[in-house]
Amino acid sequence: MTTPFEISARLCAGFADQLRRHGVETSPEQTTALYAALHQLDRVRLRDLYLAGRVTMVGAREQFTAYDAAFRAYFLGADGTGATAVAVSRPVAVAESRSPEPTAGTPSARPAEDADDEVDHARLTPSDIQVLKEKSFAAMDADERRRAAALVRTLDADLPRRRSRRRVRAHRGRHLDTRRSLRAALRTDGEPIRLARRRNPTRERPITFVVDVSGSMAPYALAVLRFAHALAHAGHRVEVFTVGVRATRITEQLRRTCVDAALSRIAAAVRDWDGGTRLGTSLATVLDRYGGHRAVRGAVVVVCSDGLDRDDPAILATAMQHLHRIAHRVMWLNPLKGDPRYRPLQRGMAAALPHVDVFLPGHNLTSLEQLCAALAAVRRRSA
Known part of the structure; x- marks a missing residue:
């Protein structure tokens, strides 16, 4: 049959x-x-x-x-x-439907949809894309968040590099490979015809995201986590921490290929999502546990927070001073900076800002593109 x-x-x-x-x-x-x-x-x-x-x-x-x-x-x-x-029918036609999507609060896997993100992206005109890029994540409805998530996956970053301490074989290099040169000389009666060389290759620096998951940061934190997931699955070395009432390392949860499955695992692991903010204490905990790890030392650290901290500003200032000393670059994404009238006068933001190399807004897709441009600029300066 x-x-x-x-x-x-x-x-x-x-x-x-x-x-x-x-x-x-x-x-x-x-x-x-x-x-x-x-x-x-x-x-x-x-x-x-x-x-x-x-x-x-x-x-x-x-x-x-x-x-x-x-x-x-x-x-x-x-x-x-x-x-x-x-x-199989020709030509391919996609029926569009609308399904309820989770709010900008706790991350979770969204239900199945008939219309896929790539087709929706293809239907957007350049002007529609520009409007979507300028719109704040907090002001997006469910359909706009879905389209924005598809655009986030297209972003990539040109991260700075550093010289590795481990030497490898090379045709040309600053260092003489004595062992290989002597072995080669055995084939020519002990006469070293050609000297083997070794060099120190360059490798990409890790990028570490420290994401504030307090109630005021929920929609922006989701977008940054999607961006971190895209970078991780583009082959970059990515570490991710959430900070709120406590600090949580979620790098392992973000390794899932499906971004929605990764967000579901993050929701189960992060107990203080949409809670309060003790940014200084949480950041100090990250530095105490991972200050000597490649996740922080020599890495590009991106802090995403609005700076509304309930801790003593001195705690945050001390932690940021320590972070700035051991990290390669410290960047800060503040969604409030998207407002032209914003001034960093909050106690937490004022205490952290002197130890920040790059201060950017983090409220929309354009700000994530600015972050990619800032990372590329750091790489050019490092080169």
Whole structure:
């Protein structure tokens, strides 16, 4: 029995929803990948559909059993009979729908959507993109946050580099490789015909985000975490800490390929999300635990906070002075700076500002682009 049916965005999104019911976390990016993979073929057999879904929608071997159950339930039905061939329509059309999305508070995995982020991005005109880039994260609705998240994934940073202490083989270098030169001389009766060299290669400096997750920073913290996730999965060395009532290292949670799954794990790990602010104490805790780690020493540290701190300003000033001494550069993103009338007169911000190398707004996509430009400028100065 064959029952050909049409591959559509709605069908792929429905399958993703079925997978989530069986405990397999999926994201709109994975749904888009399945949709694009199936449209590479004019006619897809059931086995092709099964394998394409397993490659694009499953992130761990332990989920294969749940994936098989979801596939049988969605495509074969309860009686085990279903389609053996799938017709793919041309041209590709994506049906647009709107699904409820979480608010700008605690991060969580958003529900399945028929319209994928890449298609939505393609539909935006240059003027629409510019308006979206200038709009504050706090003022965005659910649809605008989804489109902004797609734009955040396109950002990349040119990070500064430093010379490594470990030497490697090289055709040309400042240092003589004595051992290799002597071994080569054995082949020429002890006469060193060519001297081997070694050099110290350069490697990219780590970038560390210290993100304030207090109540006033919730929408901006989510955007910065998405940006950090994009950098981490672009191959950069990224460390991330959240600060509020306490300090929490969330670098491991951010390693998940799916950004929504990563945010869900962060929500479970960060106990003080949307709480109070003890910025000075939290930052001092990070320095006490990781002051000698590559996450801080010699790294580019980006602090994202509005500076509204309930701690004694002297604690924050001492911590920032220590941070400025051991880090390569200290940058501060303050969403309040997006207002032209803003002046850093709060006690916490006034205490931290003398120890900050670059002070930028952090309220919209344009400010994240300015951060990328500032990182590139640091690299040029270092070179």
